[in-house]
Amino acid sequence: MYSELFRPDDASLNVSEKELLRLFVERVRRKYTVSSELEDIRFQRIKLGFSPVTKLFSRSKYVFPYFIKLGDANEIERESRNYGIASQRIPPLNVPPLETYLQGTRLGKEHSSTSLIAFRYITGSDRTLPPLSLFYGYEEMSKYELVEVIDEIFQNVLRELHSFHTKKEILITKHLIHKIANFQNSEYPILLNLVKKYNHVARNARRLKFPHGKIHGDLHLENILLGRKASPVIIDFGMMYDRGCLIRDFAEFEVAMLVAALFNDFERTSIFAKMFYSSGGFLNNHGVDRFSRAAQTVRANLHVLSRSAPGYLLDITKLSYLYDIHLMRYICSYLLIVVETLGEEKKHAIVGYMTQIFETLHARVTKGD
Numbered sequence: 001m002y003s004e005l006f007r008p009d010d011a012s013l014n015v016s017e018k019e020l021l022r023l024f025v026e027r028v029r030r031k032y033t034v035s036s037e038l039e040d041i042r043f044q045r046i047k048l049g050f051s052p053v054t055k056l057f058s059r060s061k062y063v064f065p066y067f068i069k070l071g072d073a074n075e076i077e078r079e080s081r082n083y084g085i086a087s088q089r090i091p092p093l094n095v096p097p098l099e100t101y102l103q104g105t106r107l108g109k110e111h112s113s114t115s116l117i118a119f120r121y122i123t124g125s126d127r128t129l130p131p132l133s134l135f136y137g138y139e140e141m142s143k144y145e146l147v148e149v150i151d152e153i154f155q156n157v158l159r160e161l162h163s164f165h166t167k168k169e170i171l172i173t174k175h176l177i178h179k180i181a182n183f184q185n186s187e188y189p190i191l192l193n194l195v196k197k198y199n200h201v202a203r204n205a206r207r208l209k210f211p212h213g214k215i216h217g218d219l220h221l222e223n224i225l226l227g228r229k230a231s232p233v234i235i236d237f238g239m240m241y242d243r244g245c246l247i248r249d250f251a252e253f254e255v256a257m258l259v260a261a262l263f264n265d266f267e268r269t270s271i272f273a274k275m276f277y278s279s280g281g282f283l284n285n286h287g288v289d290r291f292s293r294a295a296q297t298v299r300a301n302l303h304v305l306s307r308s309a310p311g312y313l314l315d316i317t318k319l320s321y322l323y324d325i326h327l328m329r330y331i332c333s334y335l336l337i338v339v340e341t342l343g344e345e346k347k348h349a350i351v352g353y354m355t356q357i358f359e360t361l362h363a364r365v366t367k368g369d
Helices: 015-031 035-040 073-089 134-140 143-162 180-184 190-203 247-264 266-278 290-307 316-341 344-366
Strands: 042-045 054-059 066-072 098-103 114-120 166-169 209-215 224-226 232-234 241-245
Touching: 015 035, 015 066, 015 098, 015 114, 066 073, 073 098, 073 114, 073 143, 134 224, 134 247, 143 209, 143 232, 143 247, 143 290, 180 190, 180 316, 190 316, 190 344, 209 247, 209 290, 241 247, 247 266, 247 290, 247 316, 247 344, 266 290, 266 344, 290 316, 316 344
Parallel strands: none
Antiparallel strands: 042 054, 054 066, 066 114, 098 114, 166 209, 209 241, 224 232
16 A cells, blocks of 8 residues: 655655655665666655554666665664564565665754665566555465465565574463554544454453564565565564564464455455355365465464474464454454555445454354353
8 A cells, every 4th residue: 555656855754754865865876876867766655554654665767666664763773673683584585685774863963863774675577666565466466376475475484583482371461452542533433342352352361372483573465575576575674573472473464465355356355255254263174265265374384383383282273262362453453554544435345344354253262251
């Protein structure tokens, strides 16, 4: 979900952000000796996800496209630090090369609270085209191609990042949704009701042991770019942290994928996804359409990963219970994003449908309580 193209002096940016973008453009211009030709550079804001800073893509026919994070200096410093860790663990072709890290202190004390970090987005397509994330590439893929990309994300790319070492008890209460005001102010009162239901379930959830490790923390489809030969490139490590429950990356990815599927083809997805979630069970055989087959693949990867921890064993019923609770959490969070970013027609349909999925999961989780 991208904004319209804009220039570095766009009014939606504050003074420090504009100055850092100008400095970034000047550095790129000098480095690649493109002089005044870079006047054609434009930026596009990414609207999806939970990152608290501004995320942009740049477009110019003279230089690489860039993925840029711009905003609070502490958040950008965290992105830089986490990227350093991730780039040592993830295969080189699956992370973008770092272009530059600019701190606002270079521009003066008054800009010290703002920083910028930029990565090159390597693609084989026309540089002036918008970047192809999995959110938009999803609809162009067959379900077999999509399964291959998902397997690569979780088996090859994130397996080394996760590198779990502990089997801590999950305390779902740590994952409560605390920013209730965001939902109270929504034009859809039903969202607040869903959050209250989720928080009640989370507070009373059974404590079960599950592998913990490093997690990406914001693994949605806009944070997965498609490089050459549709190889996934993972971006945005600002919310990565240690000792996180591995289920979170998988559950967020599945919910984000459901949003993309409904956004691209609501009629078809709504029929098959309802069958998928109503069937119950963690690993079911309702993989008829693209989304159901993809969700099945996500869960299969989690099942294999979770069982590979030394001395670890959790039966499929308990794994399904934990996974359903995490799905409920991300449905609440992504519904708020849907309400804030989509047009009226699609927004209304997706909110209504995902509310039904939430209620299905809620009934299943609370059935044994």
